Amino acid sequence: MGPVGVCLPVSLTSPTPFESQRAAVGRLGRAGYRAVWTNEVIGKDALVQLAMLLAATDRTVFGTCIANIWARPAQTMHAAAAQLAEAHPGRFVLGLGVGYPQQAASVTRDFGSPLATMRDYLETMGEPTWPPAPDAAFPRVIAANGPKMLDLAAKFADGAMPAMLPVESTKEARRALGPDKLLVVALSVIAEAGAAREAVANRLGVPSYAQRLRALGYSDRDIAEVSDGLVNAIVAQGDPGVVAARVNEHIAAGADHVILLPPIGAEFATAVEDLERVVMAHR
8 A cells, every 4th residue: 555545535515526536546646646545424335436446447555434334234344345355456445434423323323332333343244144255355444543442453353544633643553553453544634724723623523532632641721722733733734745744753653554634525626636746745
């Protein structure tokens, strides 16, 4: 995958035509990215999207950041991932996450305990089906910000994917996972200061996220005021050189791979151009 990858931008108002996605993947590959990731929201199937992109390319590694466990049963998730891995050996990474209560509600499920839900899901993924899924290996990493989910990743998955957390968290994640697990860090890249603050403030609306930042040493005041120091620690802001430096900090802290997350709802073509400049600065 290389040290740095990118999540394809997503519009919240209209779907991006597949030809635009394929062209963007080509441009990003020529710029230097070897891995492209896609997310999954209500109404958007990340695995179908990756199936099309994998078939339209030859060398790019693709991954989900993340495939939501509420979107499909565990054994269906495993079978779909195994089919992609069989068709495109070495080019597919399955990132899994519990997501948010509204995603569970969209399929009339109870969100429950994220930790127990993820553990049960991972265990069920390994149960046999009839007919059996392809015998094809693929890395399986789970969205994990807190110590309990990181411990689950260390025991039941191939790695973890923390998101929107400072470098101190990456150091702790590496210690929790040990030296041999895959640590993929998702880093928000937002140039405009107001938009960066808004993104962090929205994230702080999730109680477990604020709790995690407190555990990392950020004060109640930092969190209540969404302080400059907190925003700067979480979001990579500034010119491409600044973003590249932040990527290097996470790599030095123990990350194997850093995914650059463009602003949610960013204009697709503009976001792709911005991401091209970042990876060029990282070389």
